Amino acid sequence: MESKYELSDNEQKVVKFLADKNEVFSIEELASGCNIPISTANAVVELLKSKGLVREEVNYKIQYKLTEEGKKVLEKGFPEEALLDALREKQEIDMKELEKNIDRKILPIALAAGKKRGLIDIKNGKVKLIPEKVEELKKDKEILLKIERSESVEGFKERIEILIKRGLIEKKILKERKIKPEAKKIKEVLEKGESVVSKITSSIIVSGKWREVKFKEYNVEAEPPKVYPGIQHFYSKFIEKIKMILLELGFKEVYGSIIEQEFWNFDVLFQAQDHPSREIHDTFWIDKEVKEIFARKELIEKTREVHEYGGKTGSIGWRYKWDQEVAKRLILRTQTTVVSGRTLSLSPEAPFRFFTIGKVFRPDVIDARHLPEFYQFDAIISEKDMSFSKFLGMLKLFFKKMGFEELIFKPAYFPFTEPSVEGYVKIGNLGYVEVFGAGMFRPEVLEIFDIKHPVGAWGMGLDRLAMALLNLSDIRMLYDRNLENLRNSYSNALKYLNY
Numbered sequence: 001m002e003s004k005y006e007l008s009d010n011e012q013k014v015v016k017f018l019a020d021k022n023e024v025f026s027i028e029e030l031a032s033g034c035n036i037p038i039s040t041a042n043a044v045v046e047l048l049k050s051k052g053l054v055r056e057e058v059n060y061k062i063q064y065k066l067t068e069e070g071k072k073v074l075e076k077g078f079p080e081e082a083l084l085d086a087l088r089e090k091q092e093i094d095m096k097e098l099e100k101n102i103d104r105k106i107l108p109i110a111l112a113a114g115k116k117r118g119l120i121d122i123k124n125g126k127v128k129l130i131p132e133k134v135e136e137l138k139k140d141k142e143i144l145l146k147i148e149r150s151e152s153v154e155g156f157k158e159r160i161e162i163l164i165k166r167g168l169i170e171k172k173i174l175k176e177r178k179i180k181p182e183a184k185k186i187k188e189v190l191e192k193g194e195s196v197v198s199k200i201t202s203s204i205i206v207s208g209k210w211r212e213v214k215f216k217e218y219n220v221e222a223e224p225p226k227v228y229p230g231i232q233h234f235y236s237k238f239i240e241k242i243k244m245i246l247l248e249l250g251f252k253e254v255y256g257s258i259i260e261q262e263f264w265n266f267d268v269l270f271q272a273q274d275h276p277s278r279e280i281h282d283t284f285w286i287d288k289e290v291k292e293i294f295a296r297k298e299l300i301e302k303t304r305e306v307h308e309y310g311g312k313t314g315s316i317g318w319r320y321k322w323d324q325e326v327a328k329r330l331i332l333r334t335q336t337t338v339v340s341g342r343t344l345s346l347s348p349e350a351p352f353r354f355f356t357i358g359k360v361f362r363p364d365v366i367d368a369r370h371l372p373e374f375y376q377f378d379a380i381i382s383e384k385d386m387s388f389s390k391f392l393g394m395l396k397l398f399f400k401k402m403g404f405e406e407l408i409f410k411p412a413y414f415p416f417t418e419p420s421v422e423g424y425v426k427i428g429n430l431g432y433v434e435v436f437g438a439g440m441f442r443p444e445v446l447e448i449f450d451i452k453h454p455v456g457a458w459g460m461g462l463d464r465l466a467m468a469l470l471n472l473s474d475i476r477m478l479y480d481r482n483l484e485n486l487r488n489s490y491s492n493a494l495k496y497l498n499y
C-alpha cells in the first residue's frame, strides 16, 4: 500500500498550496487556488483526508427559493385572491354571480384553492367569505416576498411548510464543506515525502525517467464511475404491471378521449344534472360551445326518459326536466368510468371483461397528495348470471394478484352503481387504505345502454396507490424530472415491481 508520504502530482499541488496557510477552504476555493478542476479537488481531498493531511467540516444550511409557480403567485397573486375582490362588498354571494365576475378559466381553481385554505365556505350554491383567513393570505404573500428578496423568514416555519406543500417554495439543504489543513502533518510530509507518478507520459518513457520514478500503486478497491443507462419510468412500469394482471384475467383494454361531453361523463351514468361533482369547483370545462350531443338519437332519448321518470325501470328517476344544454357541454373527463359507459353503449354481449387506464382531471390545489390531473383505472365485467358476491370474489382475485392478501369492503354510494362498496387494502405500515370504488351498474344505467345482463364495475385512482406501494412520500415524485430523485424512486419501486 501507499505510505502517507507518497503523493501524486495533484496531491502535491494541494499540499503545497495549503502548506503555509491556516484558514479553512471550500472545495471551490481549493480548486481555483491550485488551478485544478473541482472534481479533481474533490478526489484529492478524499485522499488527503485518508492520509490525515486535511480535515473536513461539514455544515448544513437551509435555503428557501421560490418555484416557478411561486414566482407567478408573487407577481399575479394567489388564484383565490380573485374571490376576495368579488367578496369585498358582501360577505356572501351566489355562485351564479361569481361566475359572472370571475373568468371561467380561473374560477374553478380559485374556488378549490379558497376551499382548501378555509377562506370560503360553499353551501347551497352560495359562497361565504371567512374573514379571519384573509390575514393568513396576506402573511403568505409577505413570506414569498421575503424569500424572493433573500430576507430572513425565521418564525414563519408553519406557513412555509404549507407553501412548500403547495409547490410555491422549494427547500434546499446546502451542504458546505470546509477543508482545514493539518499544518504539522503537512510540514512533515513535505520534508520527508517522495513524489509518486500517477500517469505515464511519453516523455517519462522517452527520457528513461521511468527507471527512477516511483509509480502510484493501483487501488483495485476504488469504486468505478457509475453508469446509468436509460430505463423505463417506474410509474409506467407500475401501470404495465396492472395491465398484465388484467390481461391474465381475460380483460381487454379499451381507450377513450380526454375531452368529453357531460352527457358521456355524467348523464349516461345516471349522474343527476345537479349532482355536486358537476359543479364548477369539481370539473374543468372547455371554453368552447358545441351545437349538439354527439350520440345516437335513441341513446339521448333513453337518457332523458330515465333521468326524468325512470324509463321502464320501475324507478322514479330524478324527477326534473333533463337539460340537453347541460349535457352538451365539453369538459375534461373527471372519471374513466366514462370509457366504461362508452363501451357499454356499443351493446357488448355477455360474457365480457373490459378495462381502461388513463388521465382524469379535477380542479385541485397541488400539494403532496393532490394533483389536478391523475391516472384512473376502470373496469367492467359481465356474465349472464353474475351475482354481486361473485363480482366481489373477482375483485379479491385481482387484488391478490396485485399483492394484497387482505381486502375489506364497506358499503358506499356512487350514482351509477347499486349496491356499491369502497374497498380497502392493507399497505405496509399505513394500515388499511381506501383504494377503489365498485358496484353493480344500476338498472337505470343498464336501461340507458339496453344491456340485459348484470354488469359489475370498479374504478380507482392509481397515483395514490402507486405512492403507497412504491414508498413515495409526495405524489409529485411520480412526475419529477430530477434524475437523482428518479433514480431513488426507481430503486424503491423495484422491490414492488419485480414480479
Ligand SMILES: N[C@@H](Cc1ccccc1)C(=O)O
Pocket (backbone or CB within 6 Å): 334, 335, 336, 337, 378, 414, 417, 437, 438, 439, 457, 458, 459, 460
Ligand atoms: N368513478 C368512480 C369510481 C367507481 C368506478 C366504478 C364503479 C364504482 C365507482 C370515482 O371516480 O370515484
